[in-house]
Amino acid sequence: MNKIENRAWTSDTVAADLERAIHEHRLPPGTKLGEDELGEAYGISRTLVRAALLALSHRHLVELKRNRGAFVAQPSALEAREVFEARALLEPRTARSAAVRMTEADLAVLTANIEEEHAALDGGDNGRALLLSGQFHLEIARIANQATIANFISELIARSSLIIALYWRRRAALCETQAHHALLDAFTRQDGDAAEELMKNHLLDLVASLDLRNVIQPPASLREALKR
Amino acid sequence: MNKIENRAWTSDTVAADLERAIHEHRLPPGTKLGEDELGEAYGISRTLVRAALLALSHRHLVELKRNRGAFVAQPSALEAREVFEARALLEPRTARSAAVRMTEADLAVLTANIEEEHAALDGGDNGRALLLSGQFHLEIARIANQATIANFISELIARSSLIIALYWRRRAALCETQAHHALLDAFTRQDGDAAEELMKNHLLDLVASLDLRNVIQPPASLREALKR
DNA sequence: TGGGACAGAATTGCATACAAATTTGTGTAA
DNA sequence: TTACACAAATTTGTATGCAATTCTGTCCCA
Structure with missing residues (x-):
């Protein structure tokens, strides 16, 4: 190599x-x-x-x-659900905290992030877009000024990327930028209620875009998987 | 050694x-x-x-x-507050989930835990009592059947032990067993509302029993600490 | 032709050796 | 006596070597 x-x-x-x-x-x-x-x-x-x-x-x-x-790692469907349940517990309230603490500088960072993600998508670089999308969520936790929670969210976001790789159904384009724009609006208004609600729904949409029924489960051992 | x-x-x-x-x-x-x-x-x-x-x-x-x-580790007062804010975000809702899923076997485990903790306190083994108290909280997360969240809570509980070592004001005895008994009652009734509320208040009591004003902060560098 | 045993190759698990940094101790000069 | 410089000792940082395990390919035999 x-x-x-x-x-x-x-x-x-x-x-x-x-x-x-x-x-x-x-x-x-x-x-x-x-x-x-x-x-x-x-x-x-x-x-x-x-x-x-x-x-x-x-x-x-x-x-x-x-x-x-x-x-x-190859998260199982069960693990995938758990990860998003954890995010549902942490991120909406964190978004609320971030909203009320939001400064001009913070808004600028988030705006720049969204624009970069858009550019990445236009350039066909889906990997980079996914990374930037994660960084958007992480930045919110940072703005909420909760390093401990931000650490947890950071891990959950990275694991979500694995989950998306395994379970995302390609039907519609990830309309994440839509949701991120809406969140940005709420942040601009420092509207905590709206931010919390938008984040909650954004996460629900994300889970809905996954196909966690087909338990593709463990390619763990080929020997077992290919029996018969 | x-x-x-x-x-x-x-x-x-x-x-x-x-x-x-x-x-x-x-x-x-x-x-x-x-x-x-x-x-x-x-x-x-x-x-x-x-x-x-x-x-x-x-x-x-x-x-x-x-x-x-x-x-x-020697968590700072800031870190201590963050740890308990994270717990406040995770544990009440987890207690609710646990309450509705509670089985006889689960109740037995929790009851045994409380009794052991009592015995440890009587025996003057505060360290063991603290460990058992943490295990009570962890067991709840396990019962809630959320391994991912339980992992986070496990870390937060261990860090809380460090925080208690540094910031607990010895005034009153840790009346944890009281709160745990009340939680057990709610669990017995499978009363999710009560469990969530009790856990929330239990965590608030815990924070209230700490003295996070006196920022004992960093013995980090003796050189700096002993200047003047 | 297919299955199983065996040997060689490749890869990980762990201990150890050496290099680099820090701490501690000592001596010298002001 | 105090401050500084320098050397010895201790401790951590990283690489490497050997043992143990797993993987892969081959050969033999049914």
């Missing part, structure tokens, strides 16, 4: 780089993440790679199978 | 053992966790110790200072 870049990688920056790649669907669910391969790619030893993979496994983005290696 | 026990430790079990010790206040905030020391205590190499410390740092129970080592 090619060397990625000549910079001083640490386990933290490697983990962040991998998380970004996962979030952008450049590393789809189930991808094997070999230690030697990654070590060579980043120009570091397996020690640091393992630390990075361990960190990602704690965020449920990577699954470590003993003596088998690390794989990009 | 003495060897702790002759069993096959892994990074996971070591992390769990350390977390328990932290939760029980056997390892108070600020304690230095030297790699060699721990490695000898558990009879394992520094490699596994580092993996365990890394896991605990991801749960915000241990702070890793580069080139300085690992220390039991």
